[in-house]
Amino acid sequence: MTITSTNTRRLTKPAAPADTGNWRDDAECRAHDDPDLWFPVGHSVGWIAQIREAKTICGQCPVRRECLEWALAAGQLNGIWGGLTEGERQELLRDRADVRARSYERCIDAQEFIERRVAEKATHRMIADELGVGRSAVSKALRFFQSERAAAGIEVVKAA
Ligand code: SF4
Incomplete structure (x- = not known):
């Protein structure tokens, strides 16, 4: 054929x-x-x-x-x-985006834990593993926490 x-x-x-x-x-x-x-x-x-x-x-x-x-x-x-196929790749991209969004939300909910671990000098990788999320979600959440603090005029806590 x-x-x-x-x-x-x-x-x-x-x-x-x-x-x-x-x-x-x-x-x-x-x-x-x-x-x-x-x-x-x-x-x-x-x-x-x-x-x-x-x-x-x-x-x-x-x-x-x-x-x-x-x-x-x-x-x-x-x-x-x-x-x-094209359709299957689109589906995979959507699934990955969903996972990233859920990971980020989980980090936002865990602000106290994340900031405590940062103060203890834990790396983003260590925190991510402890939370069961991706490292980029932890980094993104920390940037969000820092921007919130900066907007509020609070001194920014440096990440490890
Ligand atoms: S996986 Fe990619 S490189 Fe491998 S056979 Fe299929 S299309 Fe080709």
Whole structure:
């Protein structure tokens, strides 16, 4: 069965800023003779089978995670990257945003604990692990606490 696509796989195109690009050397799809396999078009007959085939190859790819993170960071809209379709990547981004929001709220609720641990010279990583949240949520919450204090004219407590 031949499935046509208007897209071409561009594993050699310029990388996103934070991407070293080295992972492309080990990409499983690079050796495949039909790069358009990763760009199913519409909902034509064979569409599901095409996605399944591409995903199967991605599932055996040693750089699947790097590929997925690159696609998410680069805002890659079309095609299958890291074993996920456009819709699945959007869903993952929404899930991650939800987790970040919940982590941040948890830190805001734990202001007293966080500021006490900072005064005890605990690192953001240690505090994050103790709260079960991401380190960036702790850092963001501390910036918020500090901005509140600054706005109130209270001396800012320096984080470790
Ligand atoms: S995960 Fe899939 S799309 Fe990404 S490099 Fe590997 S085979 Fe290619």
